[in-house]
Amino acid sequence: MISFIKILFIEPLLIYKGCVESTGSECSNNGWTNGNQVTQCQGINYMGSYTGGHRIQKRFWCPSDKKMKLSFTLAKFDSWDEESVFIYQDGQLIDKITHAPFDGSNLCQLWFPDVLDYRSYNFQLSKGQNYVTFSLVDNLQTESEESWGIRDIKLQVVSPCIDFYSECNYQGDLWKVCQGNQTISARYIPFKIKSIYMLVSGVEVQFKDPHFKGGIKQTYTTDQTCLDDYHFPKYQNLL
Incomplete structure (x- = not known):
C-alpha cells in the first residue's frame, strides 16, 4: 500500500471578503468604518456611493511574515474632474485612483460615464505584526455630480503554505508545503x-499509510493540534 500526504488548495485562502454578493444586506454589514451605505449599478450592490471627502476604513487581522493581497473593484460614478480616491495602508499613501469627466461609459447613476476599476495591493507584515489598516478617502465635491463605490473586497494569502510539525501544538521541527496542490x-x-x-x-490534507488509522485515508480540513504518531516507513530529509 502506498504511503503519501496529499495537499489540496481547493480555493483561494481568504482572510476576509466583503460586498461580494450581488444583492442582499451583505454590502451594508461589512465591518468597515463609515462604510454601511449601499448603492446599485446595473443591478449589483456597491458600498457607497461616497463623496465630499468621505473616508472608509477597516483594520484587518493578517498572519505575519506571509505574502498577502488586498483586492477590490472601485466604481467611478459620473463626472470626476481629475479628482481622486486615495488608498492608505497604515496611514501611508499607496495609490491614487484619478479619472476625468468622460472616462468610461454610461453604466448607471447620471448621464456621465462610469468606470469599474479593479485594483490589488501586495504586502507582507513583519514577523510578530498581525494587524493592518486600509483606508480610502476621496476629494470629490457633491453626490449629485460625482461619487464612488467599492465591492468585491478580498484579503488573501498569496503563496499559501501548510505547516507540519514534529511535536504537538505546533512545536518541534517545521516542514512547509507551499504553492499549489501536491502529492508527496x-x-x-x-x-x-x-x-x-x-x-x-x-x-x-490527506494522509494514507498502512500503519496509520488502519490504512484508511484520513482527510483534514482544519488545524490539528495533536495527531497520533504518523510514522512513515522511510524518512528522507529534503535539505
Whole structure:
C-alpha cells in the first residue's frame, strides 16, 4: 500500500471578503468604518456611493511574515474632474485612483460615464505584526455630480503554505508545503507528523499509510493540534 500526504488548495485562502454578493444586506454589514451605505449599478450592490471627502476604513487581522493581497473593484460614478480616491495602508499613501469627466461609459447613476476599476495591493507584515489598516478617502465635491463605490473586497494569502510539525501544538521541527496542490511520497517526508497548521479554510490534507488509522485515508480540513504518531516507513530529509 502506498504511503503519501496529499495537499489540496481547493480555493483561494481568504482572510476576509466583503460586498461580494450581488444583492442582499451583505454590502451594508461589512465591518468597515463609515462604510454601511449601499448603492446599485446595473443591478449589483456597491458600498457607497461616497463623496465630499468621505473616508472608509477597516483594520484587518493578517498572519505575519506571509505574502498577502488586498483586492477590490472601485466604481467611478459620473463626472470626476481629475479628482481622486486615495488608498492608505497604515496611514501611508499607496495609490491614487484619478479619472476625468468622460472616462468610461454610461453604466448607471447620471448621464456621465462610469468606470469599474479593479485594483490589488501586495504586502507582507513583519514577523510578530498581525494587524493592518486600509483606508480610502476621496476629494470629490457633491453626490449629485460625482461619487464612488467599492465591492468585491478580498484579503488573501498569496503563496499559501501548510505547516507540519514534529511535536504537538505546533512545536518541534517545521516542514512547509507551499504553492499549489501536491502529492508527496513517504520517502520525502522528513519526520513524524504530530500537528498541522493550515491558517484558514479552503485546504485539504490527506494522509494514507498502512500503519496509520488502519490504512484508511484520513482527510483534514482544519488545524490539528495533536495527531497520533504518523510514522512513515522511510524518512528522507529534503535539505
